[in-house]
Amino acid sequence: MRFQKPKGTADLLPENTKQWQYVEDTFRAVFADYQFEEIRTPIFESKDLFSRGVGESSDIVSKEMYIFKDKGDRELALRPEGTASVARAFVENKLFGPEHTKPYKVYYQGPMFRYERPQSGRMRQFHQMGVEVFGSKNPATDVETIALAMDLFQELGLESLKLVINSLGDVESRLAYREALIAYLEPHFEELSEDSKTRLHKNPLRVLDSKDRRDKEIVANAPSILDYLNETSKKHFEVVKEMLDALEIPYVIDSNMVRGLDYYNDTIFEVMTESEAFGSLTTICAGGRYDGLVEEVGGPATPGFGFGIGMERLLMILEAENIELLEEEELDVYVIGIGEETNLETLKVVQAIRAAGMSADRDYLDRKLKAQFKAANKKNARVVLTLGQNELEQGVINFKVMKTGKESAVELEEIYDGDFEKIFNLKVADMTAFNEFFKKED
DSSP, X not given: OOOOOOTTXXXXXXXXXXXXXXXXXXXXXXXXXXXXXXXXXXSEEEHHHHHHHTOTTSHIIIIIOOEEEOTTOOEEEEOSOSHHHHHHHHHHTTTTSTTSOSSEEEEEEEEEEOOSOOBTTBOSEEEEEEEEEESOOOHHHHHHHHHHHHHHHHXXXXXXXXXXXXXXXXXXXXXXXXXXXXXXXXXXXXXXXXXXXXXXXXXXXXXXXXXXXXXXXXXXXXXXXXXXOOHHHHHHHHHHHHHHHHTTOOOEEOTTOOOSSTTOEEEEEEEEEEETTTTEEEEEEEEEEOTTHHHHTTSOOOOEEEEXXXXXXXXXXXHHTTOOXXXXXXXXXXXXEOSGGGHHHHHHHHHHHHHTTOOEEEOOSOOOHHHHHHHHHHTTEEEEXXXXXXXXXXXXXXXXXXXXXXXXXXXXXXXXXXOHHHHHHHHHSOHHHHHHHHHHHO
């Protein structure tokens, strides 16, 4: 029987994972600059965590979650997003306690799962990197976290970024807007899509997020939530804009923008870019403030702010923009063995070079000399060491610098005594670099 990967999943081969690792390492370096530390949560959680945290009316919970029962008849779900899980960990591990620095800043990465129609940049198993900040209502937290998101993409070399912001207001503001939005949408009830008809009285703000063409036409003239913000929410949003201006981070306001998750309040944002990968503006990062989520999952009232980045979509955009993520990798040393009798010695040489802190590889298929040199070239080896029967008997190995073609013999014992890096520098570097090397040693 021939097996295939499940629909909506992908195999990441070594040529792919090198790019992923580069992006992840770049992100980690920027996270460290902003004093974020990594948190890791389970891939599956209680189904109720997402029902309560994300919201029953969201597409994620109502349509897209992978749900199953374990042997104890407990309903579990593969995590569809990261924030609810991190909030649960924040509560369960009492990270809100006075012994922990506030605001508490963490980042996460890993696979998420949503049962939806696979398409370009949207998979059933997908990967996110994201951040969460707990314990600060200060608008500066909103802006600093948005600035972090912008820095991540700029560090990768992405240009033409577009920051879109909006405010959903606090509970009081949203209740007032909810009534106004329902009053506006009810006369259009029969024209709405089936999903929007269902959402109209459960969560009318989700109608604003509809992808249906007719729904979009209807909500285009809907009242703006910004007109219903109370003084507290209005002041918060004004300070956010003032701080973005002060940091010279350009932005546009979209009063119809909402997030697909129910826990957001006040500031929300998306970072978009125009890419040939999707043919139009596409969102590569989204997030916002969620001051009620920690309390919703059983903790004390704690403000929060965060965002998530879809890694598959980001990698597609980087490729479409022809952004080079990796320099051509070089192998320090490739070891060639000629004849079965050299098999043990070449293994010892390779391991000795690795022990000296350098990269090394060798042939394991007993190929001809020409084929082994071809393999060394394919791996961009800087040096090739060749060991045949004659060299083995003399206790030496042939040292060839691939860039210059210069060859010389090296005692095997010199390789095993732990000073191979000195030999390498002596034979590969020019005399100036070599002299500088030994000046440092002196």
